[in-house]
Amino acid sequence: MAIEAPQKRFVGRICYTSRKVCDKMRGPRADVMVRKHVYYKGDVQGVGFRYTTIRIAKHYQISGYVKNMSDGRVEVVVEGAESEVKVFLEDVADTMKRYVRDRRIIDEPCSGEFSNFDIRY
Numbered sequence: 001m002a003i004e005a006p007q008k009r010f011v012g013r014i015c016y017t018s019r020k021v022c023d024k025m026r027g028p029r030a031d032v033m034v035r036k037h038v039y040y041k042g043d044v045q046g047v048g049f050r051y052t053t054i055r056i057a058k059h060y061q062i063s064g065y066v067k068n069m070s071d072g073r074v075e076v077v078v079e080g081a082e083s084e085v086k087v088f089l090e091d092v093a094d095t096m097k098r099y100v101r102d103r104r105i106i107d108e109p110c111s112g113e114f115s116n117f118d119i120r121y
Contacts, residue, residue, distance in 0.1 A: 031081030042101030
């Protein structure tokens with residue numbers, strides 16, 4: 001049986017690989033569940049950061065939230081399989097790089113408290 005090549009589609013500047021194909025290629029080993037608490041600093045408010053993050057999140061099996069903070073930073077809390085979280089955060093960083101001056105990532109215990117990824121106010 002041949003493994004089909006990942007089918008790619010583009011949203012904005014980001015290329016997403018078909019999840020169905022990726023699941024077949026992953027094999028039986030399951031990723032460890034992780035939680036990352038990320039703070040983005042720079043010109044990150046008023047530029048569509050939250051809505052872009054939500055759009056990107058729809059392509060991953062992750063949960064959590066994105067939120068504007070009163071001090072001008074944007075907060076992202078994300079939980080999911082380690083590989084999904086890693087690629088999601090890379091996509092956010094790459095897409096929003098012109099607005100981000102600094103990024104702080106904190107590893108936290110995975111709580112499973114989220115059922116989806118949304119915007120918090």
